[in-house]
Amino acid sequence: MGRGGLVTANVVDRPVAAAANRSTGFRAVVRRVRQDRWAVASAVVIVVFVVVALAAPLIAAVTGQDPYGYHIDALNSFGAPRGVGGGISAEHWFGVEPLTGRDLFAIVTYGARTSLGIGIAATIVSIVIGVLVGVTTGFFGGWYDRVLSRVVDVIFGFPSLVFMIALTAIVPTSFPKPVLVVLVIGFFGWPSVARVVRGQTLSLVTRNYVVASTAMGAGRWHVIRTQLLPNLAATITVYATISIPSMIGAEAALSFLAVGVTPPTPSWGRSIGDAIGWVQTDPMYLVFPGLALFLITLAFNVLGDALRDALDPRRSNR
């Protein structure tokens, strides 16, 4: 990530726009994606991570561990894990966390819940707001469109990462942190969704079937529901896939800076942040959560790219 425009980092550079004469239906997109073996492999990786996240207690139970229990006996007198690779053993598959001896395999497994849960929830927040604003501004136009464009200007003027960090100073500690992270990340993500959806809507409203529907006396919301949204579905799906890795990255970055999800809730980003002081003595403490975060982000990015290329062959990589 490493950029202030954190949430939109990956989506700003190549906006999604369906080619005019190509089918942008779901089936056509899926058919094209299925021919790309990297995209298929990425989809498999994503499914594996989702299963791990859902079945985290079961998977951790296989090793008889949980992410909260301390194992001081697995540490030496300096607080570093005993044994090779950060204390890898039959009991602790990924070794243990320095200072506490918590099982790293369980932490990484449960971390998938935090990462995917927050990433997907924040994406839903930004997509829902973005689609709502995008469709209505594109369809209604007028002063409503102008006012919301100004709102978007203001949001783009906000230093999003700085603001997210700053917010943690004033939000009461009783407010659940994961919810706060979802809302904040999701909130800064919607303007770019709205921009894309608005553009698509503007081109859709000139199509004959939309004009015909309006001419036959269909209400505005009826047109939006039955004519516009179904035609936007593929774009929205692709956009959601592209946004998820940015959202996951944003959560991890906040947790890395110790202003995201609070301990003891496992978070890959926070583990990596904690690993700063242990890079020399216990590099595996960095490697396992880091690898998990990298893999899931990579998988979403590769799949998102393939979906986008399927939707818009002009920008094809291959």
Next chain:
Amino acid sequence: MTTFRFIAIRVLGAAVVLLVVAAITYALFMLLPTNPARAICDKPCTPDRLREVQAFLGTDKPWIAQFGAYLAGIFTGRTFGSGASVIHCAAPCFGYSFQLHDSVTNLILTRLPVTASIAVGAAVLWLVAGVAGGALSALRRGTYVDRTVMTIAVAGVSAPSYLVGLLAILLFGFVLGVLPTSGYVAFGDDPVGWFTHLVLPWCVLAFISAAIYARLTRGEMLESMSQDFVRTARAKGLRERQVVVRHGLRTAILPVVTLFGLDLGSLLGGAVITEKVFSMQGLGALLIDAVHTLDLQVVVGFTLFSALLIVTANVIVDVVYAFVDPRVRRRA
């Protein structure tokens, strides 16, 4: 519409955006939280003492007056309290930290060299590497070179900068032992030390952006090189090199410049993470510390300062664009 009028409208629009950002930020951080006066009121905090502190801070006045005083402070400076205990905060006053006993402007200025050193070096690096990589990839489309660059790029987009940074520290700092792992050395004290301490942060911060720029440049290059004017340029017998640089790249670079302008403004955010990885006491560390010590004056001042950078960068990009591409002026 004249260029001058276009610029005037953009600057005015930017000023309005800044004002709204300032109002929201101030309201959120200074008016919502429980009394900021209580935070710096001495421990027994008698009601009399609290009133005194409130008068000193100006928080006894209505919110609109408080916000007005804050905004005025940015232009004319501000004085807290009166008599013997007076504290003056010179213009531009973005607030005064009663914990660090210094104006937010001063605090930002003392930390700025660190962050600017990281940011500028990284920006140069990623712009050069990203554009060169992307252009090369586009010209060698479908070849081994293209696939290699694009594979590195997609990995780069997916790898969090702090992870790359920590792995780089492990490799170059601890295993090979060729580079320092943390800290900052001022250029004036030791130029070589300044450089060696910054090489890793530059690469780390630039890595991800370079990947994004390579992908963007490649896409734009593929599009521009298939345009009619490139065929015309070839047909009139220009050398391939001239066709690529003067016609292909020149068209493709425009969106890259836009993105670069936006990124420069928001680079401060990215530097926060890099500073933590390399334990540098820059602006990011200032913000994180302020958040943990609940120093709201610094938090608000810092947020506004970053917003100022972003909005200024946006205006500069728009204006540059208007000079390069006349269509933009007409659309506005």
